[in-house]
Amino acid sequence: MPELPEVEIAARSLAPQVIGRSIVGIASMDWERMVETPDIQTFYALLPGQQITAVGRRAKWILISLASGLTLTVHLRMSGRLYVVTDERVVDKHTHLVLALDNGARIFFSDERKFGRVRLLDGDGLTALDHAHGPEPLSEGFTPAELARIMRTRRTPIKQLLLDQRAVAGLGNIYVSEALWMAQIHPLTPATLVAAAQIPALHAAIRAVLEQAIRHEGSTLRNYRNGYGQQGQNQEHFLVYGREGAPCSRCGTAVQRLVIGQRSSFYCGQCQPLS
Secondary structure, three states: OOOHHHHHHHHHHHHHHHOOOEEEEEEEEOOHHHEEEOOHHHHHHHOOOOEEEEEEEEOOEEEEEEOOOOEEEEEOOOOEEEEEEOOOOOOOOOEEEEEEEOOOOEEEEEEOOOOOEEEEEOHHHHHHHHHOOOOOOOOOOOOHHHHHHHHOOOOOEHHHHHHOOOOOOOOOHHHHHHHHHHHOOOOOOEHHHOOHHHHHHHHHHHHHHHHHHHHOOOOOOOOOOOOOOOOOOHHHHOOOOOOOOOEOOOOOOEOEEEEEOOEEEEEOOOOOOOO
């Protein structure tokens, strides 16, 4: 958390507030380890004076394109928030990076758990980031046939495979649990053993849960906010995630929870049998 929908909404809501603005400088940074590349001195030297030309997303990374050809990339990880402040708000102990803009506004990167990361990348670095991730699940190239190819030879449990960013970009614990419930696939099913007839349903479910979350401005379970500092509402529409013990909305059986790879998975034992 945040996952693809939250990062997408964060990027979309940042864009109208910062495109065309220039970064005057780094107003505050108290956690230099968040900068993975380049070295911190180069980071400080390169950012001032950079004009923001676009804001986008790749996988779970926010991409802030700069006129020089560099791209400021931000990964929110578990608790990160990236938003614009236009008032005289005091920087709190969880805000570890503040970028000052030429119109007096500031971009705050708040991260309670300090897991978030920042990279300032040139063209080669951006290409490497792109190649480190699988296809975007909402792209035209992500077809049922492509999903079948990804799954074909993998005996990894389907839940873990879909969480692997090298296989499919942007998916996380919430939306994989929701998609597997919709497609009626047990999360421990080896990917290569998922029936061929179920793959189109899984493909459609992945797209459906992501599109729904984007419509509802993402899911706020604790920290997530968009670029205006506002919460999402998709948590009000979860079908299975976080609903352990509640009746399955399809069959009435109590939702169960199991831990796969140190992450909680929610499923219906009746609707999602493990064959």
